[in-house]
Amino acid sequence: DIQMTQSPSSLSASVGDRVTITCRASQSISSFLNWYQQKPGQAPKLLIYSASNLQSGVPSRFSGSGSGTDFTLTISSLQPEDFATYYCQQSYSTPLTFGGGTKVEIK
Amino acid sequence: QVQLVESGGGLVKPGGSLRLSCAASGFTFSDYYMSWIRQAPGKGLEWVSYITSNGGTIYYSGSVKGRFTISRDNAKNSLYLQMNSLRAEDTAIYYCVREWEVGSADAFDFWGQGTVVTVSS
Numbered sequence: 136d137i138q139m140t141q142s143p144s145s146l147s148a149s150v151g152d153r154v155t156i157t158c159r160a161s162q163s164i165s166s167f168l169n170w171y172q173q174k175p176g177q178a179p180k181l182l183i184y185s186a187s188n189l190q191s192g193v194p195s196r197f198s199g200s201g202s203g204t205d206f207t208l209t210i211s212s213l214q215p216e217d218f219a220t221y222y223c224q225q226s227y228s229t230p231l232t233f234g235g236g237t238k239v240e241i242k
Numbered sequence: 243q244v245q246l247v248e249s250g251g252g253l254v255k256p257g258g259s260l261r262l263s264c265a266a267s268g269f270t271f272s273d274y275y276m277s278w279i280r281q282a283p284g285k286g287l288e289w290v291s292y293i294t295s296n297g298g299t300i301y302y303s304g305s306v307k308g309r310f311t312i313s314r315d316n317a318k319n320s321l322y323l324q325m326n327s328l329r330a331e332d333t334a335i336y337y338c339v340r341e342w343e344v345g346s347a348d349a350f351d352f353w354g355q356g357t358v359v360t361v362s363s
Binding site: 136166167169171173177178179180181184185188190222224226229230231232233234235236 | 277286287288289292301303304337342344345347348349350351353354355356
């Protein structure tokens, strides 16, 4: 199974901050990496697919990069509605696996 | 608009069974792979199973293989998860999720609101 490791597991940031979350795969997954946002009490929402492609309707302050084993989700200027938990997920092979999540909290 | 509505969750004793259903609307259900993904209380996301558009290929996570069975009825726009031999560690919110193929990759682009399964004596 491919293990996905996210860091940090949580962070505190202020509105307007630039935030970076990393995700590392235990083996190369090319660009088969997706990012999701989950707010409390809600289902996850797709933000980024195939490592760097912004899902329709997602604000342009979100961006993704990386390939192989190392990936990054960046929020260029954190907004109040961005406080949530973020998950990476590999779609390279089954079992499909998620990272443990990064909780972004208000500083 | 795309809607996925799960049902069938509830409280069940260890060793018991439940059948989850997901009613899909707003898209051509038979064109899409579908998955079940779960989230234990206060924990992260765990993929459980997926089924291809015609039901011809199915995969399970190791934690449920042999106990859970995924199926679909394209005529009824419905996805199912039969869960047998339930354990306490199966307690979770179960999400019905559409899998979107983009190029050679895929992603989970629409999620239901989930149904809660609690396994406890």
